[in-house]
Amino acid sequence: MAEMKTIATNGDIAYRCRQNGIIQPLLTDLYQITMAYAYWKSGKINDVAVFDLFFRKNPFQGEFTIFAGLEECLKFLQKFHYSDSDIEYLKQTLPPTIEQEFFEFLRQLTAKDITVYAIEEGSVVFPRVPLLRVDGPLIIVQLIETTLLTLVNYASLMATNAARYRMAAGKNIKLLEFGLRRAQGPDGGLSASKYCYVGGFDGTSNVLAGKLFHIPVRGTHAHSYITSFSDFGELQTRKLRDRRTNQDRDLVALSTEWRHQLSSLLHALPEEASDGELAALVSFAIAFPEGFVALVDTYDVQRTIKSIKHMPQARSRMGLGPGQLRLHLKRSGLLNFCSVALALNNLGYRAIGIRIDSGDLAYLSNKAREVFRTIADKYDIPWFADMMIMASNDINEETILSLNEQEHKIDCFGIGTHLVTCQRQPALGCVYKMVEINNLPRIKLSQDVGKVTMPGKKTAFRLFGADGHALIDLLQRSIETPPEVGQKVLCRHPFQESKRAYVIPTRVEPLFKVYWENGQIVGELPGLDEVRHRVQTSLKTLRQDHKRNLNPTPYKVAVSDVLYNFIHDLWLQNAPIGELS
Numbered sequence: 355m356a357e358m359k360t361i362a363t364n365g366d367i368a369y370r371c372r373q374n375g376i377i378q379p380l381l382t383d384l385y386q387i388t389m390a391y392a393y394w395k396s397g398k399i400n401d402v403a404v405f406d407l408f409f410r411k412n413p414f415q416g417e418f419t420i421f422a423g424l425e426e427c428l429k430f431l432q433k434f435h436y437s438d439s440d441i442e443y444l445k446q447t448l449p450p451t452i453e454q455e456f457f458e459f460l461r462q463l464t465a466k467d468i469t470v471y472a473i474e475e476g477s478v479v480f481p482r483v484p485l486l487r488v489d490g491p492l493i494i495v496q497l498i499e500t501t502l503l504t505l506v507n508y509a510s511l512m513a514t515n516a517a518r519y520r521m522a523a524g525k526n527i528k529l530l531e532f533g534l535r536r537a538q539g540p541d542g543g544l545s546a547s548k549y550c551y552v553g554g555f556d557g558t559s560n561v562l563a564g565k566l567f568h569i570p571v572r573g574t575h576a577h578s579y580i581t582s583f584s585d586f587g588e589l590q591t592r593k594l595r596d597r598r599t600n601q602d603r604d605l606v607a608l609s610t611e612w613r614h615q616l617s618s619l620l621h622a623l624p625e626e627a628s629d630g631e632l633a634a635l636v637s638f639a640i641a642f643p644e645g646f647v648a649l650v651d652t653y654d655v656q657r658t659i660k661s662i663k664h665m666p667q668a669r670s671r672m673g674l675g676p677g678q679l680r681l682h683l684k685r686s687g688l689l690n691f692c693s694v695a696l697a698l699n700n701l702g703y704r705a706i707g708i709r710i711d712s713g714d715l716a717y718l719s720n721k722a723r724e725v726f727r728t729i730a731d732k733y734d735i736p737w738f739a740d741m742m743i744m745a746s747n748d749i750n751e752e753t754i755l756s757l758n759e760q761e762h763k764i765d766c767f768g769i770g771t772h773l774v775t776c777q778r779q780p781a782l783g784c785v786y787k788m789v790e791i792n793n794l795p796r797i798k799l800s801q802d803v804g805k806v807t808m809p810g811k812k813t814a815f816r817l818f819g820a821d822g823h824a825l826i827d828l829l830q831r832s833i834e835t836p837p838e839v840g841q842k843v844l845c846r847h848p849f850q851e852s853k854r855a856y857v858i859p860t861r862v863e864p865l866f867k868v869y870w871e872n873g874q875i876v877g878e879l880p881g882l883d884e885v886r887h888r889v890q891t892s893l894k895t896l897r898q899d900h901k902r903n904l905n906p907t908p909y910k911v912a913v914s915d916v917l918y919n920f921i922h923d924l925w926l927q928n929a930p931i932g933e934l935s
Contacts, residue, residue, distance in 0.1 A: 516553025
């Protein structure tokens with residue numbers, strides 16, 4: 355796994371990790387190496403090529419994507435080298451007809467002659483606009499294809515998914531990633547934690563990701579912790595130091611006393627609350643008095659007593675008249691939690707809140723908030739009303755949007771399976787296509803127009819409209835003059851002749867920067883928090899209709915008139931002419 359190192363940046367300590375050891379030249383498809391040999395055998399070692407890495411369709415039925423994984427790509431280039439053991443393995447794996455000189459050629463290969471142009475990591479990006487443009491010797495730029503794709507595809511998909519959850523939840527709701535146990539293996543789990551944070555999540559349960567990437571780590575406890583206790587007799591420690599008097603107090607006694615008081619206030623039946631659950635919560639509070647967060651649905655958050663008329667004693671104790679039908683808390687984790695929280699308050703501590711992992715989350719969160727406010731008013735404890743309500747339980751983007759419509763009172767979502775596995779769409783589909791060889795443009799044709807590539811070296815610009823929002827992304831040939839503010843630009847659909855429009859930009863943002871040249875990273879790479887901030891800043895440049903969940907407006911990607919004609923001239927040159935008979 356990766357190792358830690360620290361780098362001083364502007365007086366602060368920034369945490370960076372060396373790249374995971376599995377990211378190496380052999381993390382590739384076999385055909386990359388067999389092609390490399392065929393290139394070598396054909397005498398193409400001096401050929402130079404240009405490849406574009408891009409995707410064809412935005413994920414999750416949306417109209418934007420977040421670009422991520424650039425730093426990992428650059429680190430891969432930095433250490434690209436076939437080791438002695440790599441060469442020995444290839445000698446055993448490839449056909450015995452492979453000439454030995456080829457292995458010596460591989461042994462000497464590095465990425466020093468490659469140039470990489472890229473969009474800034476954390477930016478909003480769109481189909482067909484290259485995320486990376488890789489220029490350099492044909493064999494080496496071919497050999498790195500699969501590795502670059504695996505580093506960009508999942509990272510960008512994950513960051514996009516997380517950004518969508520952030521938009522659905524709103525800026526004031528905490529989002530925690532709880533997906534390690536459901537992720538596609540340990541490397542998938544680490545990548546998910548990292549790029550969820552980039553996309554807008556506030557923390558992770560993944561401790562190793564916290565160490566490696568300096569992401570805030572958060573967690574509560576499992577249902578097994580609650581069910582491991584049966585009664586108060588199992589508690590080895592019952593006392594907690596009172597901050598005010600510096601004396602030890604019996605937290606069990608205080609909590610039990612509070613449970614009896616609250617039962618009247620909340621119309622609950624204290625003898626039906628679980629003593630094992632209360633014992634577990636007391637023990638957890640003693641262990642973490644300043645960070646007490648409890649899971650409250652192990653047995654019952656709350657329960658409906660529908661036929662009070664058949665329970666005369668309960669009716670009498672709750673002060674209800676005959677035949678009344680009302681909702682009551684019964685055998686409730688919420689009752690036990692509030693009892694312990696009030697006991698902690700007596701000793702000078704503040705509980706943090708609860709986690710609900712099942713049931714009707716909107717209803718239960720509203721009832722929990724109601725209980726917190728009732729207690730806050732009754733006992734004049736203002737902070738009690740605002741304790742955190744966390745929800746988990748297989749939450750996805752649609753769940754959050756539905757909960758919003760139901761006016762939930764949840765402060766924090768813990769999200770796992772749907773987030774880290776990207777169940778709604780498990781792959782982004784980035785591709786890596788040659789667009790130039792030895793200064794000659796190359797085009798890939800297809801009956802599916804969506805798969806036709808745009809040839810030659812290109813530059814990309816984002817043009818902004820009068821309202822300050824991004825209006826269109828424009829691809830040009832690299833030899834063209836960049837668009838200028840206030841100057842009319844003809845923007846064309848790359849494959850539909852009639853779709854064209856003039857744009858007069860109020861701002862022009864060049865999208866490509868040189869990130870790798872002469873065998874080294876160009877400039878300083880941003881830290882994870884800077885990339886995370888870039889995501890939110892970039893998203894703000896889009897109109898809301900591009901970001902909405904239902905039927906978002908497609909964002910336009912266009913080509914210049916020069917590039918349009920260049921594409922279609924090359925298309926006609928390469929397309930076979932049919933014959934009728």
